[in-house]
Amino acid sequence: MASLAKTLMIKALTLIIVLIGVLLLLAFIMGATGLSDKMLKSILTVEVQEYKQQLIRQGRDPVAVEKAIEEYMKERAAALGINRSWYERLPQLIYRLLVLDLGTSRTLQSSWGSNKISDIILDRLPNTIILTTTGIIFTALIGIWLGLYIGSNIGSRADRVISVLSAISYALPLWFVGLVLILTLAYGPRILWGVQIFPPGGMVSTPPPEEPLAYFLDVLWHLSLPLIASFIVFFGSWAYGIRNIVFSVSQEDFVNFARAKGLPENLVRRRYILRPSLPPILTSLILSLANSIGVG
Structure with missing residues (x-):
């Protein structure tokens, strides 16, 4: 049992170190290179499509729709914090990881209807x-x-x-x-x-x-x-x-x-x-x- 407990502790510590390292690397890459409009639109694909359909149903002309989408992406980038520098985002990423705030999914749900990533993982864990x-x-x-x-x-x-x-x-x-x-x-x-x-x-x-x-x-x-x-x-x-x-x-x-x-x-x-x-x-x-x- 002692070897099992030791192995579990090593696994847990390794997992935490790897996750922090990945977050640091991602935050640095995104902060150093920045997000292009194409990358941002790819991240917000579903939201942008829904917003675009909503504008079209309102009778907006194509030029106004494109401008509104650009403004929407800037607002969402500011809300998500992905337009900040890497050293500003890293503490927030680590904090969200520690409190198991892993974001939400627009395609998956837990058995109790939650679209939080942590709830989805918890639902699949057993x-x-x-x-x-x-x-x-x-x-x-x-x-x-x-x-x-x-x-x-x-x-x-x-x-x-x-x-x-x-x-x-x-x-x-x-x-x-x-x-x-x-x-x-x-x-x-x-x-x-x-x-x-x-x-x-x-x-x-x-x-x-x-x-x-x-x-x-x-x-x-x-x-x-x-x-x-x-x-x-x-x-x-x-x-x-x-x-x-x-x-x-x-x-x-x-x-x-x-x-x-x-x-x-x-x-x-x-x-x-x-x-x-x-x-x-x-x-x-x-x-x-x-x-x-x-x-x-």
Whole structure:
């Protein structure tokens, strides 16, 4: 637990330092180069279009519309503070970051109707945690089991096959595997046979089931494709890593001494190989869960 807490603290501090560095860099770049009219119009695209349509409905002529849009962009730039120098904007950016004022979205909303970025992130956070933790645990359990098996059977056919599959799976991009699974297992059966084997997205059906057990099974159904994709991509690193740990332990003198005493091979594997291998395996699992905060 101490290593997990230390890793979480390091992740949190790293995240804060990186965010402040990015804000400083952005503030400096924007302050040094300034905002052109084209860049400002790109930032305010939706607002400008809505304001332009409003002016057209009022019967304004094109020249007056363009002048009004220029004045509107200047007013919005002053209101947003993006026309200030970088050293004037930086304290405001850091303050807004500390109070979780990340701005608003004009296209996304939280489940309770808020368009604040912080509320949208908070709304997605539970599903993100569920997806990352279940994916890591599911993949790790199967990968650990395969690693223990091939680590105890070095040089066997299973060892060679799983080692090759591990190398192939490690080279596959997660986004590519996810797209292939969605096309073949979600959309494919529905288009060809009218059967929905796996849902292409979402966390729960609409409307969600009312019974607790049905709701739980529905969530598992929606997690199935992400779990399969996570397993295909990451099981290889787990299997090969655990294989090397088990093989290293199996070469220790106390293991050879246990075999020399004539103990059954199953007992040797369980008591003299598996037990000493558990601490690094559990450490890897805990660190993977902690690392999911930074990449999940």
